[in-house]
Amino acid sequence: MPNSAQAQLVRQLESIATLTDEDRTQIAALPFHMKNVAQRHDVMQQGAKLTVCCLIVRGLACRYKLAHGGRRQILSLHLPGDMPDLQGLELDYMDHSIQAMSPCEVAYIPHQSMEALILGSPSLSRALRRHAAIDGSIFREWITNVGRRDALPRIGHLFCEVFTRSRALGLSDGRSFTLNLTQAEIADATGLSAVHVNRTLQALRGQHLISSRGSTHTILNVEALERVADFDAAYLHLLPPRAALMS
Amino acid sequence: MPNSAQAQLVRQLESIATLTDEDRTQIAALPFHMKNVAQRHDVMQQGAKLTVCCLIVRGLACRYKLAHGGRRQILSLHLPGDMPDLQGLELDYMDHSIQAMSPCEVAYIPHQSMEALILGSPSLSRALRRHAAIDGSIFREWITNVGRRDALPRIGHLFCEVFTRSRALGLSDGRSFTLNLTQAEIADATGLSAVHVNRTLQALRGQHLISSRGSTHTILNVEALERVADFDAAYLHLLPPRAALMS
DNA sequence: CGACAATTTGATCTGTCTCAACTATGGTGG
DNA sequence: CCACCATAGTTGAGACAGATCAAATTGTCG
Numbered sequence: 001m002p003n004s005a006q007a008q009l010v011r012q013l014e015s016i017a018t019l020t021d022e023d024r025t026q027i028a029a030l031p032f033h034m035k036n037v038a039q040r041h042d043v044m045q046q047g048a049k050l051t052v053c054c055l056i057v058r059g060l061a062c063r064y065k066l067a068h069g070g071r072r073q074i075l076s077l078h079l080p081g082d083m084p085d086l087q088g089l090e091l092d093y094m095d096h097s098i099q100a101m102s103p104c105e106v107a108y109i110p111h112q113s114m115e116a117l118i119l120g121s122p123s124l125s126r127a128l129r130r131h132a133a134i135d136g137s138i139f140r141e142w143i144t145n146v147g148r149r150d151a152l153p154r155i156g157h158l159f160c161e162v163f164t165r166s167r168a169l170g171l172s173d174g175r176s177f178t179l180n181l182t183q184a185e186i187a188d189a190t191g192l193s194a195v196h197v198n199r200t201l202q203a204l205r206g207q208h209l210i211s212s213r214g215s216t217h218t219i220l221n222v223e224a225l226e227r228v229a230d231f232d233a234a235y236l237h238l239l240p241p242r243a244a245l246m247s
Numbered sequence: 248m249p250n251s252a253q254a255q256l257v258r259q260l261e262s263i264a265t266l267t268d269e270d271r272t273q274i275a276a277l278p279f280h281m282k283n284v285a286q287r288h289d290v291m292q293q294g295a296k297l298t299v300c301c302l303i304v305r306g307l308a309c310r311y312k313l314a315h316g317g318r319r320q321i322l323s324l325h326l327p328g329d330m331p332d333l334q335g336l337e338l339d340y341m342d343h344s345i346q347a348m349s350p351c352e353v354a355y356i357p358h359q360s361m362e363a364l365i366l367g368s369p370s371l372s373r374a375l376r377r378h379a380a381i382d383g384s385i386f387r388e389w390i391t392n393v394g395r396r397d398a399l400p401r402i403g404h405l406f407c408e409v410f411t412r413s414r415a416l417g418l419s420d421g422r423s424f425t426l427n428l429t430q431a432e433i434a435d436a437t438g439l440s441a442v443h444v445n446r447t448l449q450a451l452r453g454q455h456l457i458s459s460r461g462s463t464h465t466i467l468n469v470e471a472l473e474r475v476a477d478f479d480a481a482y483l484h485l486l487p488p489r490a491a492l493m494s
Numbered sequence: 495c496g497a498c499a500a501t502t503t504g505a506t507c508t509g510t511c512t513c514a515a516c517t518a519t520g521g522t523g524g
Numbered sequence: 525c526c527a528c529c530a531t532a533g534t535t536g537a538g539a540c541a542g543a544t545c546a547a548a549t550t551g552t553c554g
Contacts, residue, residue, distance in 0.1 A: 133334035139386035147438030191394030
């Protein structure tokens with residue numbers, strides 16, 4: 001079951017922590033309630049009573065909030081293996097919504113089971129807390145991105161983040177990655193208007209930093225893009241890749 | 248010891264969770280290393296190796312990051328009883344800095360002790376996780392604030408948040424609260440320029456929504472301000488006050 | 495081929511920034 | 525007690541990044 005919920009969660013956690021065989025067994029034993037969510041449909045809605053956590057198994061999801069007048073702000077993007085509302089375990093109601101940006105496969109896990117898992121295994125509990133902590137770190141970087149960067153570095157930073165996270169999960173070769181967002185959705189993620197996103201993407205292409213074919217994006221010069229985007233991957237708190245450890 | 252580190256932490260946690268006597272005993276037994284931090288000095292610095300958590304005992308603190316060119320973004324504000332880097336327990340290095348906005352009294356607690364506390368008491372572990380989860384929720388609201396609100400509601404929202412959080416800790420009467428920030432610091436918190444903050448504050452005063460005397464701010468019409476600021480306290484996940492429970 | 499969604503382009507408008515000067519305000523030392 | 529200095533707040537003028545509106549173009553897929 002290479003693409004199962006279990007496998008995705010294990011892969012995700014192994015990008016940020018070290019798991020034992022016992023941990024993997026515990027994860028395999030979790031009760032996953034699978035569901036396919038169509039593109040642009042909500043996975044969970046703001047205000048809903050919280051009884052389950054969700055795990056993104058396939059596709060791209062986002063968290064978002066609506067401000068006055070229906071202006072949408074996307075808060076984070078989620079790749080397979082992410083548990084966007086892990087912290088919801090401690091909360092009573094959703095304070096935001098989760099939506100499928102592409103057709104998604106989602107696994108719902110009852111809070112009860114997650115709590116049992118956490119109580120049963122300190123090391124797994126720790127890995128999950130680390131997952132949630134990194135989630136918080138990514139929020140902090142997004143605040144900085146939206147608050148203090150111009151359009152070009154702001155969008156560039158978003159691309160760098162998704163690229164780096166994709167690579168950490170083995171979802172990318174060295175230069176390309178998939179980002180299934182329309183320009184209007186990129187606008188919602190960066191706090192810009194769709195028109196300005198369009199023009200800024202043209203600028204990024206014009207500077208030979210990125211190129212796109214459909215939803216597949218290629219970073220033509222990783223170093224250069226990271227420089228103009230003011231990107232430093234430290235905030236993702238990724239484990240050094242295996243290769244680096246062996247050198 | 249009414250203003251001790253222990254008392255502040257207890258008060259904070261009781262605004263969001265229910266503690267047992269045993270929990271309070273456990274907190275009292277924590278080893279606090281007290282320190283006074285002068286205004287505008289860092290409590291912890293980005294990049295530092297993480298070995299302790301910090302607890303704000305007195306004063307106002309903030310977390311911040313620097314973007315290219317030294318542009319500062321304030322990520323969150325912290326009142327007495329807050330543990331800003333609680334999630335740092337799971338991380339290796341600070342991904343942001345913490346600074347005293349007013350003269351602060353800070354208690355440092357070794358990670359070891361926090362871990363022992365969490366392992367020893369499920370209910371306290373739960374309250375602390377809830378504290379961290381609400382911290383995350385506040386980040387999400389800030390992203391929305393900076394990304395999708397105009398200057399006037401954006402600053403109004405900041406005021407509503409600090410006011411509501413102060414009240415939950417018993418630090419405010421029904422209308423006034425203390426916010427020890429210069430206009431330049433409000434600018435850093437909202438992603439605006441200091442000049443525009445000045446003009447927007449004048450607009451807020453002109454609309455008879457707020458008035459200020461030094462660092463004491465009064466909300467002249469709470470409902471009206473919350474309306475124009477697009478503020479809904481749900482994201483703070485506060486417990487209903489005792490009075491409401493008895494009605 | 496038709497229809498709908500997404501991207502692109504042009505023109506114009508505006509919120510916010512920048513720069514620079516001026517005015518409180520409050521603390522310090524002579 | 526006053527003169528001084530630094531810090532914070534205020535004001536004006538001009539520039540600009542990015543928003544808005546509207547229309548044209550290019551996909552994309554049944």
